[in-house]
Amino acid sequence: MLLGFAGNWDATALGTLALAAVTAVSLAFGWKSLRQGQREVEEAHRPVVMPVVRGTFMDLGADGKHEESPKLLNGVCLVVPLENIGSGPALDLEATMTYYDDNGPSSTARGAQAPAAVAGLGVSAFAPLYLDAEGWNGDFLLSINYKDVAGKSWRTQARFVRALKRYIDVEVGRAS
Numbered sequence: 732m733l734l735g736f737a738g739n740w741d742a743t744a745l746g747t748l749a750l751a752a753v754t755a756v757s758l759a760f761g762w763k764s765l766r767q768g769q770r771e772v773e774e775a776h777r778p779v780v781m782p783v784v785r786g787t788f789m790d791l792g793a794d795g796k797h798e799e800s801p802k803l804l805n806g807v808c809l810v811v812p813l814e815n816i817g818s819g820p821a822l823d824l825e826a827t828m829t830y831y832d833d834n835g836p837s838s839t840a841r842g843a844q845a846p847a848a849v850a851g852l853g854v855s856a857f858a859p860l861y862l863d864a865e866g867w868n869g870d871f872l873l874s875i876n877y878k879d880v881a882g883k884s885w886r887t888q889a890r891f892v893r894a895l896k897r898y899i900d901v902e903v904g905r906a907s
Contacts, residue, residue: 755825776819778889780875782854783812785865785898789859801871801891809864814854821877821885824849826860831890851876869893876906 785799789812794804802810809828815821825846847860864871875887884906889898 741820758780766802773857776881777817777879778815778821778852778854778877778883779817779822779903780813780820780824780877781901781903782873782875782887782889782898783814783857785812789857791859793870800896801893803864803867804861807863807865809862809871810868811847811860812857813849813852813855813860813875815870818854819879820854821852822850822880823870824852824860824877826862826873826875828862828864829872830867831872873898 735904741770761889782801783799784801787799788796789799789810791804791810794810797810799812804810811826811828813824813826825848826850827846844865847862848880849858849860852858870890870892872888873892876884877886885904886906889901891898
């Protein structure tokens with residue numbers, strides 16, 4: 732007895748089995764296409780947040796106009812300009828910095844640092860972040876964590892070298 736039939740195969744049974752097989756194959760292809768389409772949509776709306784160093788000026792309101800690069804204000808607050816160069820908004824941004832000295836990350840105790848936070852940064856939008864940086868006097872590693880509209884987490888890390896007045900070792904990728 733094969734598949735519940737005692738040698739009596741009729742056209743309806745064969746047609747039903749063939750239809751079931753075709754339906755299963757169609758569902759598999761449809762699922763694969765849907766997943767690929769979803770990945771393409773997510774990639775098309777992915778934010779990429781980058782720290783900025785430019786020769787132009789940013790207006791910080793009461794704090795005045797300053798060149799678009801990391802700037803220490805009043806000896807305690809480091810302003811770090813960011814720009815979203817991606818194709819989707821960046822949500823729930825949080826940034827922290829780690830001081831660097833000649834040997835890498837500084838082991839000098841500087842106390843707890845509250846992350847700078849921004850609710851969102853639109854496509855091609857610019858925003859200055861204000862980081863607690865009392866005693867900053869050199870290089871630092873900037874870590875920016877953010878989400879895309881699908882809720883996926885991303886991270887941009889870059890090291891600012893004060894002597895060169897630019898960022899190096901820039902990495903952008905999924906946050907772990």
